[in-house]
């Protein structure tokens with residue numbers, strides 16, 4: 001008996017979704033290396049000729065193999081925890097191209113900075129400055145940047161000048177002279193730059209431009225006080241379209257041209273540190289449909305992942321467009337709510353999905369490369385999914401999935 005032909009059997013990175021699901025199970029987090037390299041290349045081509053360095057914000061997604069892949073590019077890497085640092089080191093990412101972020105660094109993290117496991121620290125507050133100074137030696141000064149709160153806050157489609165009171169991050173601009181005066185007394189720390197990150201998923205160039213103007217003014221002030229600031233990091237935050245209704249994402253070419261023009265003649269190096277825009281499009285979350293049910297007027301498609309492996313829909317109302325990758329039968333599209341399998345209403349959005357979608361079919365949420373796996377947890381004591389790289393029809397597991405045994409491995413009885 002021959003089975004009916006599949007209505008759909010699509011591939012990720014040239015690998016059939018059925019093969020991925022059969023090999024690794026679902027849910028599965030898939031990174032398409034071709035797509036990733038395309039984005040990296042786009043950023044480098046827009047930025048390098050204009051003298052703008054590009055760092056990748058590791059918080060968007062990081063594992064050792066990913067760090068290894070990045071090590072083979074000219075990108076720098078921003079880490080914000082000992083976990084991210086160790087991950088990068090496991091991947092052989094060079095210390096000289098890494099730097100440390102965070103507004104509450106632990107003693108161990110400051111020690112790692114002083115031990116030169118990264119090139120420099122981005123200092124967020126006075127307490128950190130003092131604690132780092134207490135560990136560093138004047139004969140081997142530690143390079144630092146100051147994270148400034150320029151008072152510009154950007155959201156997807158709007159920005160405001162708040163005077164900085166709405167965010168905890170960085171040093172308020174009006175406190176800069178005071179902090180510089182203190183730095184002048186600390187020969188064990190060497191100021192090499194200023195930094196300001198204004199938000200995420202920003203689709204306009206104006207807030208970046210204003211932020212850079214503030215950084216340039218701050219650098220002038222620092223120069224007047226005797227500090228030779230060499231570099232300004234303008235943060236990350238470049239938007240990615242998550243669905244057809246999203247505003248057009250900001251083109252990196254436009255951003256790079258604007259930044260370079262504004263900084264021309266100031267004799268300062270520029271840098272940016274995107275996370276999302278580099279990795280979001282390369283990632284997909286592959287799920288198996290577990291049940292399809294109609295409750296009142298709503299049709300729910302329940303998949304075998306959800307809140308635990310992708311908290312973004314519930315946390316931010318984020319939408320990641322679903323795509324049916326393998327199904328026995330399709331039928332015309334009809335409204336459906338995609339839901340996870342957590343023990344709460346972990347809806348992942350209202351979409352239109354084929355009428356005949358059924359248990360066993362494979363659905364991928366696209367554009368989940370950023371802040372999805374990196375924000376996954378063990379809610380309901382589910383294990384986190386494996387991570388697989390795909391390219392040219394080949395696949396490679398780069399992070400094991402957590403089994404139930406893995407989930408209990410830290411329990412003490």
Ligand code: LLP
Pocket residue numbers: 057059060078101197199200201235236237238273274275276277312316370371
């Ligand atoms: N630099 C700093 C200092 C940051 O805090 C961030 C992100 C970035 C760079 C990179 O921003 P990106 O280019 O990825 O927008 N969990 C949220 C996003 C939080 C972003 C946190 N900081 C989400 O899932 O949308």
